[in-house]
Structures are given as C-alpha cells and as structure tokens.
Amino acid sequence: MRRTPARRPTMKDIARRAGVSESAVSFALNGRPGVSDATRERVRQVAEQLGWQPSTAARALSGEGAATVGLVLARPARTLGAESFFLQLVSGVQEVLADHRLGLLFQMAEDIDAECAAYRRWWAERRVDGLLVVDPRADDPRPALLDELGLPAVVIGALDGDDGAYGAISTLWADDTGAMASIVGHLHALGHRRITHVAGLPELAHTRRRMACLRTEAERRGLPDATSVTTDYSDAQGAEATRRLLSGPQPPTAIVYDNDVMAVAGLAVAAERGVSVPGELSIVAWDDSVLCRSTHPSLTALTRDTPAFGRQAAHLLTALLAGAPPTRVQASTPRLTTRESTSWT
C-alpha cells in the first residue's frame, strides 16, 4: 500500500500562492533588488511554509554551480585499516560545509590516476564546484590538472615548492617540520642517540619533509645514524621494518612511526622479541588515537586536532568559492603527548 510520495514544491508553487511572478520569487528569495520589502517577506513566508528548497540541479544548470565539493581518497584498499585520520578530518570538513549548504561528494580510488580521472569526470559532469585534495605528493600532477579544469581546490598538507603557481589553489600547510623537531627534541632530551624513523609512503610530500627534517635535526644535534625507512603504512610493513631494525648490528634505541597502526605493530614485534619498551626501546607514534592509549605500555604520540584541521580546510575552500584569492595558511603545530612508551636510556 504505497502512498504516493510527497511532491516537491517549486518556485512556481510559491509564485502562485503568493500571487506574484516566478521572477519576483527568485528576487525575493535571493536577496536581489526588484521587489518591495513587503513582497519579499510574504514570499519568504510562503516558501518556508511550503518547505521549499532550491533544486540544486536547476541552480547548477543556470550557472550557479553545483553546491558540492569533492574529496577523493586514493589509497590502496589494504592500507586503509584503522585510519581514524580521515573520518575525523571529514567530520570537521562537514561541519563547515553544512553551514554553507554545500554537499560533499566522496570517492575512493585505487591510485592517483584513478583520482585524476575522477576529477575529470566530476568536472565534465559539472558535479562539483571545488575540491579538497589530500595526500599531496612530490611531483603531484593534480594542481596542474585542476588549474587546467579551472576547479578551485584546497590542498591539505602542503605541496612542496611551487605553490602560488596555480590559479585557484589554497594550501593548508601542516607543520611537519616543527612536529618532527619536537619529537627529536623529546627523544634527545631523554638521552637517545640512535633514532630511526619508520616512514609512510615515499611518494607523499609530507613523508619526504619528515625524513628531511629528521636528518636536519639529527645533524644539528650531532646524532649519528638518524635514518628513515619507508613503508605503505600497513601494520605488516611496520612490523617487518621493526624486525629488520631490531635485528641489525646497532639497533636503534628509539623508533618514530609515521602512523599509529605501525607503532602498535612495532610494539607487538618488540614484545615478541622480548625487547622491553620503554626500557630498551622507546616508541613514538605520529598521530594519536585510541590505539595509542589502549596499548600496554601506552604510546607517546603526536596529537593534532584533526577535526579542526578539516574545518580549517573547508573554510579555505568556501572562501575560494566565494571568490577570495588563494592563500596559504599553516595549521597549528601538533603537540607531543608523552606516555609510557618513551623514557631515559
């Protein structure tokens, strides 16, 4: 016994009820001049009463844009284990998008080529007005593509050098350098001299920055052997790297992992090897999460306010969509939360 579904009211319905033309309704509802205040108010009330909402399709068609921004996440399926980062980021993003009545079109892709294809398709289909670009990488093809397509975008995490070269691309810059400095500072203060960095995907820009900064900091402080090894962020490769490191001739006394998942995996390897944490090995996780709090010992971790990060990114994008010039802003530097996994050596 299917009820006939409710019909969606259109501007024509409002016009009829308010006894004016459709154009008057449009003017009234969009705050354009051309109608008296009395009429405007009346139209508003009728619209409200009818529960009218503009059809995004019609709006888009008449040149107003799709009222939607896109976000594609290109990570191989196996590495999206317990990535709390993205859901938190998105939750922040949503908060401000909702305020601006913008929808979020979300897609997951296998790799960056699929991601670019998605951008092209969205553009050709006129689905989005702007984009949030995550995981910037060295030699990133996306800014040039977006420039070609004329799509405004916010790059989350910062490109390497050539910002500003592109039309409508803002950048939300995460201070990886400062963060790495604080980690190395912490470990050095505890007496560590052999620090190793189990990094993430080598093609990501922030991975490179973190690696570079580790070396710089280590040199500055006269620490030898500060090296990085790259992984795919998975627990498997995190564990694997840890095994190799601990079996080496001169195992590190401290390991910095580029995400929480690998840090936990590394901790498990240490336990399995009988290496005491933090007695013989200190562990730091880049990005805090419930995992870091729940392990035994709990993990010292780099904490950042990811939802806030997302909000900031969304703000940059809405500004861009409103016609503001592209900017480049730095997010707040993450804080190191000291827990049980780091100690004197």
Added chain:
Amino acid sequence: MRRTPARRPTMKDIARRAGVSESAVSFALNGRPGVSDATRERVRQVAEQLGWQPSTAARALSGEGAATVGLVLARPARTLGAESFFLQLVSGVQEVLADHRLGLLFQMAEDIDAECAAYRRWWAERRVDGLLVVDPRADDPRPALLDELGLPAVVIGALDGDDGAYGAISTLWADDTGAMASIVGHLHALGHRRITHVAGLPELAHTRRRMACLRTEAERRGLPDATSVTTDYSDAQGAEATRRLLSGPQPPTAIVYDNDVMAVAGLAVAAERGVSVPGELSIVAWDDSVLCRSTHPSLTALTRDTPAFGRQAAHLLTALLAGAPPTRVQASTPRLTTRESTSWT
C-alpha cells in the same frame, strides 16, 4: 597568468560537429531507437573525441534523477575513533557505484534527527536518487520518512520486524544471530560458563539482536549469568565496563566486545589488573582489524568481509534504482578467527 579554463563540451557541440540535430545526438548516445547505426556510431565517436560527459544537473532536471546516492553517518564525534568498518564499507560501496556512474554524497551528523533533516534536505534539493542507511535501530524513524519522501533505500544491517511494510526499501541483513552463536559455541567448547557481553549502543537494532541471541544461546547450553552491558563503543566505556566486571563478585571468564576498540581497551585493563589473558580471561572482539592482530596477546575476532558487504549493499541499491522490487538478503555469516586471546579454562 591564469589560463582560461577549458570549456565543457555540450550535446550541441557534438550535434554541430556530427552534422545532426541535438535530438539525434541524444538518441544515439542513449541507445534509443530513431537513428541509423551509422549515425549512432559517428555521434559516439565525436562525443568520445570531445570528451563529452552528460551534465548531471541537466539530466537531473529533465527527470533522470541525480545519479547520486546518499549516505549519512550519525555517530557522535567522540565515538568515531578507529572505526575501520566504515571506510571499508564505503570502499566496497564505491566500487560498484563507480561502475554505474553514481556519485556518493556523504555526510556526518551528530544524531539521528540531524540525519533525518539531511534526508529531507537532499530530497527537497533533489540531490539524491537513493540512500544507504546504516546503523538501523529499534523504532527507527527513517524507513517511514524515506517512504514518505519516496526515496529508495537499502538498510544495511537489518531492521527489526517490519520490513516489507515500506515502499522501496531493501534490506541487507547481517547474521548477528549466527555470529553470536558461533562465538558462544567457541567459548563454551573451551569450557567457559560465565560469559559477558560488552555491547554497543543500546538503541541500535543489532545490539539488541546480539544481546537477545547471547541469552538464547546461553540458556540453550545451560550457561548461567550470560549478561550484556551496553556502552557507546568508545574505548573509555569499554575499559570502564571491563573494570566493573572484573571487580564483581563473580567475574566472567570470557568477555565478548562489540567492537575492536573496546576489546583492546578491555585487554589493557586486564593487563593493568594483572589478570592474565587468556589464562584467567578470554577475550573476543566483534569485528576484526589490524588492532586485533597487533595486540599482545592477539585477539580472537569475528571477521567479516566488510568491503564485500558494501558491494552487496550497493548492488541492492542499484537494483532498486533500476526499478526492481525491494528484497531482503542475508550477508554471509562472519567467521570467527581464533587467535591467542581465547583458551581453555
């Protein structure tokens, strides 16, 4: 030096190039009769060459639907810690949506009222053709709402009783009952008699089903004291519940946690109390993830193929959108992966 962005080709461009009318182009591209095969082929080639894609806005406006499905995730921000479930689900969903050229409009909401508001808005704005509904709950207001709005939907996880009462709502039913039975069976076989269930949000339908099944199974096997306590899925409440249970007069010998995060938190509490796992306490996690593999001891967990689950849900929805009648299908029963955290007692 901003290049002028590329212009998007329209059907008019194709028509001009191919030397036919716009209608002919439409017929040709949509596989409608009314054009010769030769013309059809020529038009196809021109379209291809121009990189033409239909404007979703225009399509939507002419009654074809928005080529988009919606998904809103209503969970309080604090509980979306390391929820790997959703990203995995979505990755599966995307896979099949992409094949059908459907976009996914994603939103996060604070609670179910905000979720319903989002549905209403999407409907009024004609943004979506259908919805994926997650976290069904007892007395769920959403099916009635969607029915009223005439939006096809797939409920992921199954409603309680009244399926079939609604117009275009399919159900992908997760076999919580069978899963719980396999867990209880496993623990019983190991000799456990005092099993406790640290459940999730009490308002969710699957929480209730799991609780009910635990009682049924326990009774059937003559086990006393099989109780459930509810939480908000957070590590904090998982830990808290574990503390209470372990301090009770007759602590359980086995605890089943409704997600991985709480299981890990519970494990940490046991460690902190000096309760050996699995010696004195066995632990089972509902939903496997990297966490379960990485802890020490590793956790026996209920494994399900979440991306496949997502794919299945998306298939149900595309069928619905294509006009098929609503159905109710059961997802494959999850498998219990036995690890170190469960043993004889």
Added chain:
DNA sequence: GCTGCCGACTAATGCGCTTTAGCCTGCGGG
C-alpha cells in the same frame, strides 16, 4: 496513382531556476 506506414531525423517543449529585457505606474522637473 493515391493512401498508409515506417524509418530516420528535426523541431519544439519542459524540467526549475537565474537573469535580462520590458512594461506599467506614479512622481518630480522642465
């Protein structure tokens, strides 16, 4: 030889909204 019909197209309409161009009415200035 005319009618009827079918295949291959084209013209025209509508979807819901924005926007531009007009159309009145009343008013002040010349």
Added chain:
DNA sequence: CCCGCAGGCTAAAGCGCATTAGTCGGCAGC
C-alpha cells in the same frame, strides 16, 4: 502638460538534456 525616470513587477530567454510531436522521403498495398 509632457517627458524622463525610478521602483516594482512580469515576460521571456537560456542553461543542457530527454522526450514528444511532427516532417519528409521512400516503399508496399490497393
């Protein structure tokens, strides 16, 4: 007294596509 002008509104066009209603030529049937 007429003109110009501004305010308040309506009519109409256009966005890109699908669809319905023609149009036109050719071919079979009577």
